[in-house]
Amino acid sequence: MAKILILFAHPALEKSRVHKRLIRPVKQLENVSLHDLYQVYPEMDIDIAYEQKLLLQHDIIIMQHPFYWYSAPAIIKQWQDLVLEHGWAYGSGGTALTDKKIMNAISCGGSKEVYNREGRNRYTITELLVPFEQTAHLCHLQYLPPFVVHGTHKLKDPDIELYAVQYEEMLIGLANDRITAAEWQQVSYMNDLNLIPKILQS
Numbered sequence: 263m264a265k266i267l268i269l270f271a272h273p274a275l276e277k278s279r280v281h282k283r284l285i286r287p288v289k290q291l292e293n294v295s296l297h298d299l300y301q302v303y304p305e306m307d308i309d310i311a312y313e314q315k316l317l318l319q320h321d322i323i324i325m326q327h328p329f330y331w332y333s334a335p336a337i338i339k340q341w342q343d344l345v346l347e348h349g350w351a352y353g354s355g356g357t358a359l360t361d362k363k364i365m366n367a368i369s370c371g372g373s374k375e376v377y378n379r380e381g382r383n384r385y386t387i388t389e390l391l392v393p394f395e396q397t398a399h400l401c402h403l404q405y406l407p408p409f410v411v412h413g414t415h416k417l418k419d420p421d422i423e424l425y426a427v428q429y430e431e432m433l434i435g436l437a438n439d440r441i442t443a444a445e446w447q448q449v450s451y452m453n454d455l456n457l458i459p460k461i462l463q464s
């Protein structure tokens with residue numbers, strides 16, 4: 263089994279509809295650790311040695327966060343800036359993370375339609391996530407497609423439920439090595455994998 267570390271960042275969890283629901287079952291899942299960065303580091307004073315130890319103990323890292331200004335909440339950047347050290351994660355002798363996997367699990371106010379050349383946001387989510395992808399590449403990690411919840415402002419509770427089931431199935435699939443590289447390399451979003459039985463979707 264693969265060990266999954268969720269680096270969770272939501273600066274206003276009390277107002278959240280999507281992420282509050284997505285993380286609900288996570289604590290019960292075998293081999294999945296939820297690490298709530300804003301809860302652990304309210305002053306953003308990240309413990310680098312502890313974070314590096316956590317990374318070494320896991321195989322798959324998921325940065326789970328709302329999409330804020332086409333990127334992540336600030337603590338994710340702080341985490342990257344401090345934890346991914348030269349000589350440890352990249353650069354000469356920096357091979358600590360080699361062959362681990364990493365991905366983003368995000369929610370966006372915007373619909374999928376507005377994230378393309380003709381849409382209001384002009385770029386696809388895949389394009390906007392390139393800094394994460396390239397950071398992964400430099401640190402010798404495999405970057406998986408993101409899990410994306412679109413159009414959050416218009417989602418009704420049953421829609422969020424469906425995404426939550428999809429997310430849970432993805433976590434179970436990844437932990438059990440049931441999602442192969444051949445499969446995820448063919449999709450833009452992890453959601454596009456056939457994660458839940460059709461019967462649940464109707």
Ligand SMILES: Cc1cc2nc3c(=O)[nH]c(=O)nc-3n(C[C@H](O)[C@H](O)[C@H](O)COP(=O)(O)O)c2cc1C
Pocket residue numbers: 272277278279280281282328329330331332333368369370371372373414
């Ligand atoms: C500071 C801020 C920046 C945001 N930036 C974006 C953005 O760039 N693109 C987008 O689609 N939605 C954006 N949103 C909307 C959030 O992504 C959306 O409210 C969130 O994903 C909903 O998840 P939640 O219910 O867990 O809070 C932004 C919201 C806030 C508060």
